[in-house]
């Protein structure tokens with residue numbers, strides 16, 4: 001096993017040397033791998049995930065682009081899928097963060113282990129995981145099986161502001177703050193973790209159009225506007241629609257409330273401690289608003305991004 005591990009590490013090292021490289025927003029480098037900018041720290045776990053993960057037909061995967069509402073979608077999917085497993089006042093979200101309950105493949109499950117024990121990792125069944133990996137780079141077994149994928153996208157302007165401020169918070173004290181002009185230019189050129197956002201969203205969008213029973217495409221803004229109807233869509237898609245009785249008993253509203261920004265942010269478990277990736281749990285909660293970009297972007301930034309969105313989405317039915 002040691003020999004296999006060593007030759008695998010050597011192969012990966014050789015691969016890394018061939019990949020285009022850019023400076024990361026927080027620390028480490030970004031490598032252009034299979035058409036997306038992969039943070040150096042997760043390159044090996046992504047390859048392990050791709051190579052070793054065997055999806056089950058019953059699996060559910062939360063797929064997102066960073067800063068598009070991953071934390072929220074993890075909480076919503078977990079609460080909807082497993083709602084009959086725990087009493088209302090003993091919701092696991094009261095004692096564990098959304099990221100501990102629905103673990104990232106690349107930042108967590110495969111971070112230090114190419115063959116993790118997935119059955120033990122998922123306390124509840126069906127198994128529920130999360131990933132930022134683009135659709136084209138998902139393990140083939142996810143695409144070939146009946147494993148369901150729930151995706152959330154967000155307006156790139158809000159997503160950019162969220163990532164920029166998040167990255168600034170996480171940079172070392174001795175590092176300078178990110179210059180907005182510099183990171184905005186990088187973002188527009190697709191150079192950010194798992195970028196470009198346009199390709200990421202479009203791939204999942206197209207997959208959801210081709211196979212709506214397999215990929216559910218949600219938007220952060222729609223969740224904000226009408227969480228109850230989006231939760232019903234989610235439950236229906238997962239094969240666990242809310243019954244009339246549940247609706248009468250307020251189950252949908254209860255899930256929406258438990259997973260709301262205000263509720264999650266105020267929970268002790270989300271205020272202290274670090275995620276396995278080293279990120280403070282509290283940093284996953286900032287403002288949780290739609291349209292906050294207007295407080296940060298200059299008119300020339302807005303113009304450039306609007307043009308880019310127009311150009312990238314031209315010919316597709318996706319709108320941000």
Ligand code: A3P
Pocket residue numbers: 064065066067068069070071072158161162163259260261262264284285286287288289292
């Ligand atoms: P802002 O920085 O705009 O506030 P991700 O979970 O993919 O990292 O995305 C983080 C963004 O989602 C942050 O956006 C964060 O505040 C927001 N967020 C986190 N939990 C949320 C929730 N329960 N409801 C709505 N937004 C949430």
